Amino acid sequence: MFKKLLSSKKKPKDKYGWFGDYTSWAKASSEAGGYDEHIILERTTNALLKVKSGEAVYERDSVIFDQKEIPYALMSFLMLSATLKKRPLNVLDFGGSLGSTYYQIKDLLPEETCASWNIVEQEHYVTSGKANFEDETLKFYSSIDSCFEKKKIDFILLSGSVQYLKDPHVFLEKLAGYDFDFILFDRTAFNNATNDRLTLQVVPPEIYPASYPAWFFHKEFFLSHFSDRYKVVAEFPSYVEGEAVMFIDDRPQGTNKGFYLVNSSKYD
Template identity: 60%
Template sequence: MFKNLFVKRRRNPYGWFGNYSSWAEVAREAVGYDAGVILERTKNAILKVKNGEAVYERDSVVFDKKEYPFPLITFLLNSANLKKEALHVLDFGGSLGSTYYQIREFLTKGVCASWNVVEQEHYVACGNQHFQDDVLTFHNSIDACLELKKIDLVVLSSSVQYLERPHDFLQQLAAYNFQFLLFDRTAFHYGEKDRLTLQRVPPEIYPASYPSWFFNEENFLNHFSGQYTNVAEFSSYVKGEETMLIDGIQSGYDKGFYLINLSTHA
């Protein structure tokens, strides 16, 4: 009886932990996103989706029933309607095209002219070899993508919180002056300052851990104040991400924002 009670109360060893003072400090404990096993599992999962053997992939896990990110789809369609032509989309940190395959039935010729994933070099090489088509392409950086395409909308889904210097990136993102920005599954918490944690991933997904930020929402959005209007806010479509535990305490949440550039859509 007491043993069972202890098991029930034992803290989940996977999730988000700590309040680190520096990226270097947490990186010493982490086995990061660049690990080869993650790429291999992700490639195999998305190949199943591409080949019709699975309907949906998220974080290298395949599903037989698709979950749609309806806010993301809605704002993609709205952006195409405002622009009056198909969009060139940049998917920052888009893996091997996870979101593209998840919503591709909505990416008609009138909505999406191209879907351009910006990722780490080994993901780009794998994407170009196995997944690139007449719509989906892969690039090493935003600048490399912009050399080939004039981007209208940037999708940032579960990506900014895994950058070493996220606020530097957000400042640079604002400087590009894109027409539309669409943040999804971005991690925030209730503290006044950003919090840096170690995220431990359950091994059934893949054996990894890496640094993960939780942002102060106001400070995050301040990068775009006066330049963009925050048209809509929405919670994560992934069950369990609306309220996230840090050190076993409910103190984080995933959220999205749809921003429109004031200079292009007054």
């Protein structure tokens, strides 16, 4: 997970969620302590192994659920993209953990939709992914470029990952330059105000004791990186219950949503 998992050093007493309006990543990080990424990875690995074996139905952020939440928008746009491409897609899942979304939808998609599912993650996730989950369809890489050495990617998925990057706009500008056919952002945090906002996210301890910087983006600025090359075909809400309204400092000030972008130079 591209979320930087940080054990909370300073947090509002008995409160969890998103807090503050930080002027820099360094300031937000200074209010979060060290983190034990091995505990988070272990919990995620164990949860997804249960999903893989059929002992559990669905995993998200290391938590097991007894019922799937179906990302219908993602599934629809994967199928539409495969139709436009006229062949099964090579999908890149940026920050896709150990295959959470892959296992969530793989039994629901037609075979002609997806040729391969390629996850780009932090190195320790890649190591666990290769050891425990990799198969003929699901592959793990430590960077977009290393994935490109093996696969020609058609469709990139970024679900709940961009807001946890230190320099997201540098990344978005680079992302636009890769010239993917299709880009889908899902569960991405946007601010109701006319600027980006940097917060400190405090995670409930029943998930894992952690806090880390998290962005809420200004929609127009976010999408401006793609205006020269892509058409925004659709905007859609998060499929996760409770993310239509996101609270910052206990006030409704944002939302998690998604966008489906199609490369206009390739598809009119």
